[in-house]
Amino acid sequence: MWMASRHACSSTVAYEVVALMGLAASRFRLATWSRVRIRMESLRRYLIAPPSGHAILMNGPWGSGKSYHWHHFALSLGDIGREPITLSVAGLVSQEQLESALFQASLSGIGSEAMREAASVIGRALLRTVKIEPNDIKLKSDFSSGKTVVCLDDIERFAGDFSVLFGFIVNLLDRARIHCVLLADENNALEKFGDEFGVSKERIVGRTIAVTPDLAAFSREVINGLEDQGTRDLLTRHINYIDSLLSAIGTSNLRTVRYFLMEAAALITDIRPADLNNVAPLLSAVCFWTFSESRNAAERSVAASVFRIGGMEVAIQTHVNRNSARTGSDGAIGRAALLLQECGLADEAANWPKSKAFADLIDGTEADTATIAEDFGLHAPNSMPKARALQATFNGYSQMSDQDLQFAIGEARALIQEGIVGDLVDLIELYRTLRHFRSMGFIAQSESDFDLEMRAAFSSYDASQMTCDQAGLEFLSEHHGAGGLPIWDTVQALATQIELREVADQNRRMLAQLADPSQEVPGLIESVGMFTDVDPNSYAAELIAGAPIATDRLSRAIRRSHRVSNVRSYLQEEAPFYESLANALEAQLKTDTPRTIAQVSVLTVKDQLSALAKMVR
Template identity: 35%
Template sequence: MRQLDNYLRTPQPGYAVLIAGDWGVGKSYKWARYASGLADRSPITISAAGLVSLEDLERALLQASIALEIPGMVAEVGSVLGKALLRVAKIEPKDITWRAELTREKTVVCIDDIERFAGPFSAIFGFVVNLIDSSGVHCVLIADEVRAAEKLDDFGKYKERIVGATIHVDPDLATFCRLMVNGFAEEKSRQILGGGIAHVIELIEGARVTNLRTVRTLLGELKRLIEVLPSEALEQLFKSPLPSAVFFWTVVLARDANGRELVRKVFSIDHVGTMLALHDVMKERGEAGEDETSSLANTLEQLGMTGAVRSWPASQEFIDHMRGSLDVNYHVLATQFGMLPEVRPYDPLTVIGNYATVSDAEVQEAIRHAQTELMAGGHDGGAVKLSRIFSIYRSLYFLSFKGVFVETPDQWTQALLRRLDEFVSAPWTIDCDGYEVWPGEYNAEERQVIVRCDEIVEAAREHVKAVAGVTALSWILSGEGVPPNTDVTAVFSSAPSPEVLLEELQANGIAAVVRLNQAFRKRLSLINSPDFVGEDRHYAQQLIRCIEREVPFQRPMSLLNAELRQVITPLQRFVQYVERYRVRSP
C-alpha cells in the first residue's frame, strides 16, 4: 500500500484516499492489516452500512473513539453494552476519554462500506470535508465503486471533489490462503491444508472467484472435513475429487442460496457426467432446450469444472456432511471419493463415463457387462435398483447416439421398455429408493422410459402399501410381531370383506377388538393422518354397518359383543375426521 504510505507521510493534502475493489476481494481485510502496523498513527475505522445522515456518521465516530470508565469494568462504546449506556446512562465528562485525539498528523479516520450508506453521498462528503478541513486528519474511504455508483446517485459527482488518489485492490489469494491456514489452531489442519494449498488456489483461479469470503468458507469446509475424515484417508485428500466437489458446493451456494436443490441433485444422481455428455449431443442436434441440465452445464463451464464433474460420485454421505448432519459415515464418504485403498467392484458405467480416457475394447466390454447386469439382476447380486436401470439406459443411449453401441437409440429404448414391463407386473422385485430423474427436456424415446419408470414407482408404492396393510391387520388380529405404526398405515387396503373380517375379529377374541379400537383412536390425534390412511374411510363405513347388523345391542351382552359395539364409536369418528379434513384441504 505504497500510496497510503506516501499519503500519511505528508501533512493533510486536502483530500481523502479511496480503497476500491469488487465486493469481497479483501479491501477491509487489507486495510485492517495495514492499520494494525501503523506505529505513529491512531487509526479509527467506522462502517457507513445502514447509516443515513451526517449525525449518524458523527455518532459512529464518537462511539469508535471513546471509552467509558466504569468502576469495576471498562466497556467499549462500540459494543452493544456501550451503545446502550450511551442511550440510558448519564455519562459524566470525566468518565469519557478519547482513544485518539482528532489532531493533525496523528489520526487516520477510515470510513468503510461506503456503498452500503443508506443516505445521500453528500452527507459523507460533508463529513469528510469537515474531517479534512476542520480537524486536518487523514481520511481513507473503502468502497465497491460499481455498487456505490449504482446505489448513490451523487457518488460520482462528489467523489472527484474529495478523493485525490484511488488504490484498487485485487485479491491476493496466495497470501490470504496462507494466513487463513496458519491461523487454524489444529496442527493437522495446518499441515494438510498447507500441502494442498496450491490445488485450492488452482480451483479458485480456474473458476475466477475473487470473493475472499467465499475462499474463507471453502477453507473452513476443507478444515471441517480434515477433522472428521479417517486419518488413513487424509494423505489422499488433494489427490481425490473431494476438494473440487466441496468447492463446487460452496461457490454455487455463495452465489445463490436457491442453488441448494441444484447441488443436492448433482450428488444424488449417478453419473451426472454422462447425463451432461448426452445433453451436449442433444444440443449439437438442436434438440436441447434451456432447462436445469443446461443451467448446470453453464454453471460448470463458468467454474471451469466440466471435467471435474465426471469424477464426482453420487454420495448421500457427502450431501449430509455439507448440510451439517451429525450422522455421517466418513469411512463410506472417503471410500466413495477414492481416498481409501479398498478395491472397488468393477462398474461398467464408470468405464463408460470415462470413455475419453479408455480403449475401444474396454468400452465394448463395459457395454456387455451393463447389458448383462440389466437382464440378470442387481449390480451387486442384490435387489434390482430402478435408479441403476435408468443410469444403464442413459449411458448406453449416449453411446448409441455416438455410434459406439451396436443398437440404435430406438432399438435400445424398445429393449429397455420390454425389460421394464416385467417390473411393472412384479413391483416387489425392484427397489425404487433413490430413483430420481433430473428435470429437463427429454426426447420422445427418453420420455417413454421415464413414463414406464414412473409406472413402476407407483406399482411399487402400492405394493409396499398393501404389504404394510396386510402386516398391520395381521398384528391387530393376532397381536404377534412388532406393532406397526397404524397412524400412517392403511390397515384395510387388502382386507377381506367386512363380514369375513368381523368373523376373524370374533375368532381372535376381545384382545383383537381392543387393538382395532386403539389403532383408530390414535389416528384421531394425528392432524394429517387422513393423508396417509384416508382410504380406510369407505371400508370403515362398511364395517360399522356390518357390526350394527350382526352384533345387535341387547342386554345382557357378552364381553366380546360389547367390545365390538364399542369399536363403532372410534370408527365413526374416524370417518367424520377424514370427511372434515378433505373439506378443509384445498
C-alpha cells in the first residue's frame, strides 16, 4: 500500500524527480509552450550571439519555475549548437568549491555511472590526481569555442562572500569567454548581500528576465507526465476545477503545485474511484492539505483537525464566526475555520466528510485508501449508516437541486424523529447540520420550534437500542461548542444510559468468555469491572459446579494478574469481591476423603483469591 509518511520537503524533491523523468520520457520541448517560448526569446538571442562578456539573469521568487523553465529550455540548446552545464551554488563558500562543482556538473552526461558517482565524491582532488589544470578542462566542449553555456542556480543561497561568487562569474565571462545564465530570487539576494549584489549585477548582468509561473500550463504538463493512464485521464477531465483551486489558493510556487498534484495522483491511483464525477471533494481536500502544510509545517495538525471535525462542522463554525463579534479562532474548530478562510477554500470545506483516515494521512501515517474512498463516497459503501449517508449527501448540498435538498432534509428530520437503531453522535451531527440549514433559511421554522421538536425526538430514544461513540461525543463537546446546544442536557443523559448499558454488556461478555473453555482466558486487569453486578454466593456455586474446568480458568486469570507490577492500581476496588468470593467458596464447598480433583481446584482458587485480595488492598 502506498505509504503516507512523506514530509512536504522530501516529498517535493522526490516528486520533482519523478515528474521530470516523466516529462523527459515524453520528449517535451520548449516549442510546445508558446508563452514560455516568447518569454525565453531574449535568452535564445543571447545564446545565439557570440559571448558578450555579460550574463543574463532569470529572476523570480522561490518556486516560480526558474529551474523548471531552464531545464526545458536547455533541452533545445542542441538545436543552436550549445552545450549546457548547470550547477547550484547553494551552500558553497569558496572559489575552490565553485570550481569543483563546475567540474562535477560537466561530467553529468559523459562516462559511466561509476565514473560520475566517483567524480561527485572526489571533486577537485581528481583534477590534481590526474594532473589536469583546471583552466584546460575540455570535457563537454571547448570553453573557448563559445559553445558552452554555464547556468548558475540559487545565486541568493550562496553561503560565502558575494565577492567570491562575483569573481568566479567574471572569470567565466572574461577568461573563459562563455555564455552564463544566472538564476536568482533578486529580492532575497539584495536582502542577503546588500549593495554588493546591486553593484556587481551592473557589472556582470546584461539583461534580466522576469519569470512568472504559468500554473495552468505547468499543471497540465505534470499531469501529462504521470505514468498511470487512468489517473492522467481523470485529472485531465477535472483540469478546469484544478485551475479554479489553484486560483482560489493564490499560490505562485510550482513546487507546491507539483506536490499537490502528485499527492492527488497517488491517492487516485490507489483508490480507482467508481464515481468519476465525484472526485472534486477529494481534490480540494488534498489541495488544502498540501498547500497549508507547504505554507507552514505547523499548520499540518490544524489541517488534519478539519477532517477529524468534518467539513460541514467547520462550515457551521465559519458561519457562526461571520455572525459573531468573536474571532472564533480559539479551539481546534476555530483554528481550522480560520485556516480555511486564509487558504481561500472555506466554500469547499462543506463538501468534505469527516474522515479520520484522511486526517491520519495528513499526520503522516500509512494511508488507509479503502476507508478514505468510502469516506469521500468514491466507492459504494457496503453498509454505511443512514445518518452518515445523509450527512455525506449534505456535504455537497451546494451542488444539489432545491428539490433534492428539501427531500434529503425531510429524510434527515424523519430519521431523527424515528430514533431507530444508530449511533448517538451521528444523529447529533445530523441535527447540527439541520440546525445550520434552518439558520440559512432552508427550513421554514422558528429556532425555538425547531429545537423543541428535536429535544422531544432525542428524549424519546431507547438507550438499549443505540450506541454512542463516547470519544466522539467528548470531542463534540470540547471542540464544536456542542455543549451550548439546547438539547445537550438530553444528549448527556442519554449518553450516560448508553455507556452504563455498554459497560454492563461488556462485563457479561467477559464473564461468558471466562466460563467458555473454547475461548482464551481473559485477564483480570483487561476485564476490570466484570464482577461489578455479580453475587459472590451465586458465582461460588457456579464455580463449584463447573470445577475443575471453571476454577482452573479463573486460576489462570489470577496468575496472569501477578505478572503486572502495579496490579494494585488496577484491582484495588475489586479486592472486596475477591475476598467475599473466597469466603463463599469455603462456606459452600463440601469435601470428601480423599478429596476429588474438582474439590482441590476449588480450594486452590480460594487461596489464590484470598492472596490476591490481600495484595491489592
